Amino acid sequence: MKVIFHGHACFEIQSNEGRIIIDPFLRNNPQATSKPEDFKEIDAILVTHGHSDHLGDALELAKNTGAVIVANFELGSYLESFGVHVHQMHIGGKHSFPFGNIKLTPALHGSGIPVGDGTFFYGGLACGFLIGIEDKWLYHAGDTGLFGDMQLIGQHYDLELAMLPIGDNFVMGPEDATLATKMLHPKYIIPMHYNTFPVIEQDENNFLELLQKQVPETKGIILQAGEAYQI
Ligand code: NI
Ligand code: MN
Numbered sequence: 001m002k003v004i005f006h007g008h009a010c011f012e013i014q015s016n017e018g019r020i021i022i023d024p025f026l027r028n029n030p031q032a033t034s035k036p037e038d039f040k041e042i043d044a045i046l047v048t049h050g051h052s053d054h055l056g057d058a059l060e061l062a063k064n065t066g067a068v069i070v071a072n073f074e075l076g077s078y079l080e081s082f083g084v085h086v087h088q089m090h091i092g093g094k095h096s097f098p099f100g101n102i103k104l105t106p107a108l109h110g111s112g113i114p115v116g117d118g119t120f121f122y123g124g125l126a127c128g129f130l131i132g133i134e135d136k137w138l139y140h141a142g143d144t145g146l147f148g149d150m151q152l153i154g155q156h157y158d159l160e161l162a163m164l165p166i167g168d169n170f171v172m173g174p175e176d177a178t179l180a181t182k183m184l185h186p187k188y189i190i191p192m193h194y195n196t197f198p199v200i201e202q203d204e205n206n207f208l209e210l211l212q213k214q215v216p217e218t219k220g221i222i223l224q225a226g227e228a229y230q231i
Contacts, residue, residue, distance in 0.1 A: 001134055003161065007031025007225035008196045009054055011140065011163055015133045018043035018099025021067075022129065022140050022163075025056030031196055033226035036060045042067040043099040046131075048142030050075050050113035050123030053196070059084060070102055074124030078113055091127055101132035105153060107144035109171070136160040136231065139184065143193065146176040150183040159186035160231055165193035166207050167200030174207040181215045188231065190221050 001015035008031055009023040019042050026032045036057040042065045045058050055075075062069050062084035069079050069086045076088035089095060094103035105128040112120030128142040130153070139153065140163045153159075162184050165171035171193050172180060181189050189211070194202040208220045221229055 001136070002228050002230055003138075003190070004228040005190065005192070005223035005225060006034055009048070009140075009143070009163075009165065009192050010056070011190075011192075013131065013133065013138070015100070017133055018097075020044045020046060020099055020131070020133075021061065022046045023048055023054040023056065023142075024058050024061050025053045027057050029053070029056070029196065029225075031225040036064065039065060041065060044097065044102075045069045046102065046129050046140070047071040047075060047079075048107065048128060048140070049109060049111035049126035050078075050121070051110070051143065052114055054143065055113065068097075070097075070129075072104065072111065072124040072127055074122055075111060075113065078121055078123065091125060094130075099133070101130075103130040103132075104128070105130055105139070105141075106147065106149060107142040108147050109143040109145070130157060139163065139186065141165060141172075141180070143171045146172050146180055148183075150180050154184040159184055161188045161190065162186040163190050163192050166191040166202055166204070167194035167196070168202065169199050171200075174202060174210055177207065178210045178214050181211060181218050185215070186218055188219050188221055188229075190223055190229065 004012040080086040107126040109126035111123035111126040113123040131138045166177045
C-alpha cells in the first residue's frame, strides 16, 4: 500500500482495499500541495478531532466524493447534521469496514469544533486511529501528548507504521515522540504536526538522530507534503 503525506497531520492511504484520507486539512494548510477538489474517489475520511487543522475540508470532501466520515460520536453527530455519510465510533471500539479495520485509540487532547467568535461546539474526545489494512496495522496518533497506554498498543499490535506528532507546544515534542516510539515499536515512523506554523517549528533531523540513538530498530521516514512511501 501507498502512504501519501499531505502536510501537517493529513495522510492518504491507497491500498487494494480502498482509499482513506486522515485529517484532511488541505485548503488552509500552508504545507499542502493538494486541494480538496483534487480528490475524486475516496472511500473514507477519518477525523481525529474537531480542531480546524484536522477537521479541515472533511465536509467538502464527503460531499464531493460520497466517502463516509469516521469520527467520535459527538463530532460525528455534528457532521451528520450537514447531510453527509458518517460512521460514529468511540474510543476502544473497533469496526470492520470494506476498506479496512478501524479502532479508535485515546489521545490526550481537546476536540472542540470552532464555530466562530471563539465559540466551540462540544466535539467529544480527541482520538487516534489504528488502521488494519492488507494484514498490516498502522497507527495515526492524532494530536496527543505522551501517554503510558501506548505501551499497550505496542504490546498488542505489531505496528508496521506509526504517524506521530513531533511539533511540541500542542502535542508531543521530539523527545516524547521518541519515548512513544519506544513503547509502540513500529517498523517505521513518519513524524507529523510540525513546521506548519512558527509555534510548532522543529528540525526533523534532530528527531531522526534521537530516534537512531534511542530506538534504532525503528526507521524514521521524513516525507514532504505530496510525497509517498510504499509499505
Ligand atoms: Ni488539535
Ligand atoms: Mn492540531
